[in-house]
Amino acid sequence: MRLYNSLTRKLEDFEPLDPQKRAVSLYVCGPTVYDVPHLGHLRSAYVFDVLRRVLARRYEVKFVRNVTDVDDKIIERARKEPDASQDLNAACRAVSERYLKAYHEALAALGIQAPTHEPKATEHVLPSTDPAGSKEGQAKVQGMTDLITQLLIKNVAYQAGNDVYFSVRKFETYGKLSNRTLDELQSGARVEPGEQKQDPLDFALWKAAKPGEPSWKSPWGDGRPGWHIECSAMSVKYLGPVFDIHGGGLDLIFPHHENEVAQAQAAGFPFARRWIHHGLLTVNGEKMSKSLGNYITLERAIADGGSAEAVKLFFLKTHYRSPADYSATKLAEAKKNLDDFSRFLQHSGQVAGAGEALPAAIAAKKQSFFDALEDDLNTPKALSCLFDWMNAGQQLLDSGSGAKAIADALLECAAAIGLSFGGAGGLPDAEIQRKIDDRNASRQSKDFKRADAIRKELEQSGILLTDTPNGVRWQRK
Ligand SMILES: [Zn+2]
Structure with missing residues (x-):
């Protein structure tokens, strides 16, 4: 199998990290849940569903897709909720839950398989263990604050007030993934009002809490993580310090993925072996x-x-x-x-x-x-x-x-x-049987949401399923 690697900008033969095990680890940046998904989000989800299906013919695929459920856009959206002025935290939760549900429903309608793990950012800010996580990964990173602490100890990050920033100039290969030089990046870099960066290129790992906004207690005071740190922390936690493929849209190469690499590698993790980026939708x-x-x-x-x-x-x-x-x-x-x-x-x-x-x-x-x-x-x-x-x-x-x-x-x-x-x-008979098999497999892997979606989809095509002790029977309406 050949895959284009955005890091080397070449088509390469695909060899998994551990060819003996015939297993592949794949991390994809998932949605920021502040609105219903549009076709661009769905294209992304389907591209990686196809990749996963093709890989699954040869390998066992461990697929992690995160959910960004704390973010400026979510907070902004939550302020428009009717009871936001009383409890902005609850409004943020309501917004992220509503739009994660909308995302799941759209993916189920497209028949896209659920990931092996779908970690939420809000559940991985502070350290915690997860039996489903990678043992080796969790020995090094259980939560985002672990990773930030390691970067501070290695002196590639610094605290400014109650914020923590990553020192871009201390990470030598910064710009390698997006193929940009520091000079090119310098011209586009800015210091926003209220930021206490030492260098406009630096980016936030931790942001001091603002009144009423969701926050967590940390060694640097109450606050919340910068966006990029969640993917570095959660990919290492679930897939280990090095994994096969990291994917996302082309718009994420810079700064998101560049920063993910910097955070993980500066902390000593080899991180993703190859990067796959899909084109955008207009x-x-x-x-x-x-x-x-x-x-x-x-x-x-x-x-x-x-x-x-x-x-x-x-x-x-x-x-x-x-x-x-x-x-x-x-x-x-x-x-x-x-x-x-x-x-x-x-x-x-x-x-x-x-x-x-x-x-x-x-x-x-x-x-x-x-x-x-x-x-x-x-x-x-x-x-x-x-x-x-x-x-x-x-x-x-x-x-x-x-x-x-x-x-x-x-x-x-x-x-x-x-x-x-x-x-x-x-639907032709063979197709119906295929869908029933797919539903049975979903039920066996306890993906009841998908099993239900298949039943509904069949029903819409005029096929009624009856579960009997001897298996599933079907008939046309
Ligand atoms: Zn990401």
Whole structure:
């Protein structure tokens, strides 16, 4: 498998940290929960879901995606809550809980698998142990204040008033990930009013509490962590001092990821071995924003005539490292493609026969599908295999022959990237069975939220499930 590494700016063969164990550790920066997610957030979640699924064919994947539930934007949003003036803390909690729920619901609607761990920033400010964490990681870092203390001891951080800052000039390789020199960074650096930085390049590890805002007791006084420290601390805590892959959007390379590297490595942890960044999403060529009225949520995309699966197909059509541009026309096109797939699958289910002498051709095609995915997640190329298949299968059907073998292979490949073909002519039997298997697996791993989402999704496609002592039975409405 080859993956592009943003750190070396090269395509590299992927070798996990511990090839013997066949395990891969992956950390992805998750949402800051102050609003409903837009399609940019969902693209990010789906890119890493596909990566995880592709890796999972070869390795056991430990996937950590954090939740930033304390942040200026959350506090700002919480001030608009009706009872914010009485208890801003409770308002912050209400806001972050509400929008984390909205994030989970959107991901469940897209069939995106839950991470192995989803640590919340607010639960990792102070040291605590977690049986699910990495033993080696927790021996070094249990909470964000542990890491800040280590940076102070190593003299790469300093206290100024009740704030703590990281001394960027004391970390020699600063700028390596984002490929910038200190001189370039210097010109963009600023000292905000109230900050007591020694150097405009420095960034906050700990910020003194402001009246009414969420805060924690620390050796430096009451306050809250800077944003960057949570990911360094939580990745080490759950994955250990060194792990395979760190991912996020291109907009996070600087300063967020650059600062994550600085904090972790200055404390003595090798940290992420490779970095994966995905391109950003625009809407009709413009950056998404509420003020422009182009803040596209999943709900809005569905109202535009799309569906959860059409949104995913739209994402797959662009390579993850490239920018993607959303438009209602492109979504409608993806929806039409899905309907074509559905019709073909429906049709293939009605004609007897697996199809003529195709096993070798099917195996070769399957190989090229997975080869494309393993070549830096080339989803546009992988998708073209599915389209070729459908066209070849349709020709067989038109000539009166069966095409079940092609249909099954198509479904198997689509399932490997979390894509399913509901809609138009109803779900084909094999697809229903696949979803039921997926639901059973979710229930076994106690991911009841996902199991429930699958049941609901099937129900919306007109399939009713009945759980019996002998397993699940299904029928069409
Ligand atoms: Zn992060």
